[in-house]
Amino acid sequence: MKDLLDTIVRPLVDNEEVMQITEHRRGNQTILNLKLASEDMGRVIGKGGKRATAIRNIMKARAFQERRRVSINIGE
Amino acid sequence: MSNWVETTAKTVDLAIEQALETLGVGVDDVIIEVIEEGEAGGLLGFGRKPARVRVSLADEEVSEQTMPSDEHAAEIDEEDEPEEEDLDRYGAVTPELEDAALDYVQAIMQGLNIHGRIGSYIGEDGSLNIEVTGKDCGPAIGHHGETLDAIAYLTGLAVNRKADKRVRVSLDIGGYRQRREKKIREMVERQVDRVESSGKPSRLKPMTAAERRIVHLALKGRHGVITYSQGVDPERYVVIAPADGDA
Numbered sequence: 001m002k003d004l005l006d007t008i009v010r011p012l013v014d015n016e017e018v019m020q021i022t023e024h025r026r027g028n029q030t031i032l033n034l035k036l037a038s039e040d041m042g043r044v045i046g047k048g049g050k051r052a053t054a055i056r057n058i059m060k061a062r063a064f065q066e067r068r069r070v071s072i073n074i075g076e
Numbered sequence: 077m078s079n080w081v082e083t084t085a086k087t088v089d090l091a092i093e094q095a096l097e098t099l100g101v102g103v104d105d106v107i108i109e110v111i112e113e114g115e116a117g118g119l120l121g122f123g124r125k126p127a128r129v130r131v132s133l134a135d136e137e138v139s140e141q142t143m144p145s146d147e148h149a150a151e152i153d154e155e156d157e158p159e160e161e162d163l164d165r166y167g168a169v170t171p172e173l174e175d176a177a178l179d180y181v182q183a184i185m186q187g188l189n190i191h192g193r194i195g196s197y198i199g200e201d202g203s204l205n206i207e208v209t210g211k212d213c214g215p216a217i218g219h220h221g222e223t224l225d226a227i228a229y230l231t232g233l234a235v236n237r238k239a240d241k242r243v244r245v246s247l248d249i250g251g252y253r254q255r256r257e258k259k260i261r262e263m264v265e266r267q268v269d270r271v272e273s274s275g276k277p278s279r280l281k282p283m284t285a286a287e288r289r290i291v292h293l294a295l296k297g298r299h300g301v302i303t304y305s306q307g308v309d310p311e312r313y314v315v316i317a318p319a320d321g322d323a
Contacts, residue, residue, distance in 0.1 A: 003113045004187030011180060011234035025092075025108035026134070051233065054226035061215045061223045062188055 001070060004062055005032055008055055013040040030063060030070045038076045045074060080132035088113060088127040095131035106131050167241025169204045177235045177245055181206055184227055188215050192250070203244035206231070213250030221256065224249050225284060246286060253286075260290050267316050268301055277317035282307065288314050 002023040015037035024031045045052045063070035081098045085091035114127030182194055192210020199205050217224045228247035236242050267278045291314045295303050302319050
């Protein structure tokens, strides 16, 4: 799943070299930790979390195919 | 015995299976870190990359730092999509932008395991239109087109980061928008009849900016009625009103 998250987010950030994604699974839960340059936080989260919501929406569609739940943490 | 193992295999699931066997525990007792998702590779498996996972016993503290919630960091710079009324201030779609958009959508489709066909054309209004067709597009459309809207929105953002002047990008998957547009147009005609016979304005259900635009354009220059939008997204809606009213 982290490859898809990378695909979605990478074109939105300025500091690609700082961006990092780790993926953990526990039971049927997948946790994606997305680490960004602080300057890119707003670019990925968007006004009122609009962009983050869109990103989560696509990731949920993928998780659903695998019968999994996904949560995405966005941090610096 | 160590508390974690790292394994590689053709797929993530196979690698996890291997690791669980080595550790002698069930999937509920572990935390799995996916290090490489692996790639299927092309013909005959050339270019294949194996999947790699690290599986740790769950009672051991893994470095799974929970990150702060993101809801705070929301003041943002860049343009979000403009209102549907200012239609004219768009830049030209260059081949580079078109390619960037196609690559982006294609990569997301691949990530959703959809193997449809993808194409694009420049519309009469200068906008870039991308169409994905194929059988199993459902996952990329989602409930009420929510996933499609999300992909379209992010594609617009990704492309416009590269553009000197904002371009309009629209995306259709599996013919969803086309079907939806037809329904909206039919509904609009019914509402126009109602407005004309009653002389009272009619409020439509909340719609996305792209869908409101369909209504505005459908009734642009239509005798007897005017349209405008009210409310705040995602509850923003179009009103169809008699032209001789308070306009």
